[in-house]
Amino acid sequence: MKIENLCVKRLIGDVAGATTRGHKIAVRGGYIYQTFQGGYTLTPLGWRVVHKIENIIRDEMDAIDGQEILMPVVCSADLWRETGRYDAMGVLAKFKGASGADYVICPTHEEVVTDYARSVINSYRQLPFMLYQIQTKFRDELRVRAGLVRTREFIMKDGYSFHETQEDLEQYYKRCFDAYYRIFRRCGLKNFIDVMSSTGDMGGAVAHEFQLINEMGEDTLYICDCGFRANKELEDTESTLCPKCGKQMNKVRGIEIGNIFQLGKKYTDSMHMTYTAADGTEKTPIMGCYGIGVGRTMAAILEESADDNGPVWNMETAPFAVEVIGLVDKENKTLPMAEKIYNELKNRGIEVLLDNRDSRAGEKFADADLIAAPIRLIVSPKNIANNVIEVKYRVNDFDTSTLPNEYGVETCVDDTIKTIQTLLHK
Numbered sequence: 001m002k003i004e005n006l007c008v009k010r011l012i013g014d015v016a017g018a019t020t021r022g023h024k025i026a027v028r029g030g031y032i033y034q035t036f037q038g039g040y041t042l043t044p045l046g047w048r049v050v051h052k053i054e055n056i057i058r059d060e061m062d063a064i065d066g067q068e069i070l071m072p073v074v075c076s077a078d079l080w081r082e083t084g085r086y087d088a089m090g091v092l093a094k095f096k097g098a099s100g101a102d103y104v105i106c107p108t109h110e111e112v113v114t115d116y117a118r119s120v121i122n123s124y125r126q127l128p129f130m131l132y133q134i135q136t137k138f139r140d141e142l143r144v145r146a147g148l149v150r151t152r153e154f155i156m157k158d159g160y161s162f163h164e165t166q167e168d169l170e171q172y173y174k175r176c177f178d179a180y181y182r183i184f185r186r187c188g189l190k191n192f193i194d195v196m197s198s199t200g201d202m203g204g205a206v207a208h209e210f211q212l213i214n215e216m217g218e219d220t221l222y223i224c225d226c227g228f229r230a231n232k233e234l235e236d237t238e239s240t241l242c243p244k245c246g247k248q249m250n251k252v253r254g255i256e257i258g259n260i261f262q263l264g265k266k267y268t269d270s271m272h273m274t275y276t277a278a279d280g281t282e283k284t285p286i287m288g289c290y291g292i293g294v295g296r297t298m299a300a301i302l303e304e305s306a307d308d309n310g311p312v313w314n315m316e317t318a319p320f321a322v323e324v325i326g327l328v329d330k331e332n333k334t335l336p337m338a339e340k341i342y343n344e345l346k347n348r349g350i351e352v353l354l355d356n357r358d359s360r361a362g363e364k365f366a367d368a369d370l371i372a373a374p375i376r377l378i379v380s381p382k383n384i385a386n387n388v389i390e391v392k393y394r395v396n397d398f399d400t401s402t403l404p405n406e407y408g409v410e411t412c413v414d415d416t417i418k419t420i421q422t423l424l425h426k
């Protein structure tokens with residue numbers, strides 16, 4: 001991709017309406033565009049990042065035997081009436097079709113997935129399994145906040161597991177819990193924790209949230225030195241004493257990036273899903289459910305890692321692995337060299353961006369900070385004279401001080417590909 005063809009508008013200076021660091025950078029860098037209050041278009045740049053996050057999630061969900069599916073965004077109200085949530089859930093967006101039928105825009109899919117699962121499952125031999133999807137959802141929230149941190153329309157990974165016994169659910173819940181740690185670490189998030197949470201609208205008993213500790217978060221978390229952690233919904237907000245050890249707890253702010261629930265039989269019971277157990281009796285499966293806000297994870301990375309110049313992605317989440325920057329010279333040597341390196345990298349399957357515009361070096365570097373490719377190759381007259389290509393790194397959570405700051409002109413493409421591998425397998 002050549003930078004002039006990238007259909008993204010970058011802004012200079014402050015951004016009106018953006019209050020947090022991450023939101024400002026997301027707008028300045030042209031990652032998101034507000035289409036309506038609480039609904040964003042992910043630009044070619046933002047979509048690349050979100051797609052990378054989705055693939056990390058897919059990878060880890062498949063690794064714990066998840067099966068990816070895709071359910072409809074819009075659903076008949078009848079399924080939601082079966083569980084009683086058609087009337088009970090405040091944020092549910094409802095509308096009437098031309099025929100007069102009642103529809104909902106799904107904010108979560110317990111009803112829809114249980115309807116599918118009951119059409120397939122009849123024997124204990126088919127249990128357990130986990131189905132997940134990555135899909136757009138809608139919650140008719142009264143408030144929206146900080147770009148992708150709280151929106152009305154959003155992309156979510158939602159997973160649902162079905163089990164014979166509580167013990168089996170608990171074992172799977174633990175595997176998913178561990179997978180979430182791997183997912184958020186691979187996304188480059190650092191200061192995140194799990195906390196016990198209330199189960200709210202979801203039903204069931206045991207639940208955990210994954211929270212990025214960050215001052216702009218809208219959740220209040222209580223953390224105790226003894227290891228107890230909870231969000232304020234679960235705790236008596238008057239007391240800041242630990243229910244476990246009685247000591248004073250620390251209060252911090254958090255952005256919720258994921259949640260997992262042991263749902264029990266709330267949905268399978270009300271929707272009459274049964275299977276034949278080994279002893280021949282009819283039984284009801286026990287469910288767990290597992291969510292990750294995908295756009296919100298991108299927002300969380302920006303809130304935690306961005307600085308005044310731009311985002312700091314890692315090699316797994318960056319929109320481009322490499323940016324090649326040609327600095328204009330009078331002899332007209334640099335731009336053809338930059339284009340040659342760019343073409344070779346592209347032919348080798350590398351996600352690479354080329355900046356050969358007829359503009360000042362300062363402007364090119366400022367744009368490069370906003371696009372934030374972890375590896376930047378700078379082709380300047382001085383470097384060519386020395387037969388080298390200058391390299392700059394900007395990588396989340398990786399010490400680049402031992403990496404070379406120049407590659408030979410001849411070995412540049414191979415060296416770049418080697419460095420990408422190093423940054424991927426740290």
Ligand SMILES: [Zn+2]
Nearest residue numbers: 224226242245
């Ligand atoms: Zn304690």
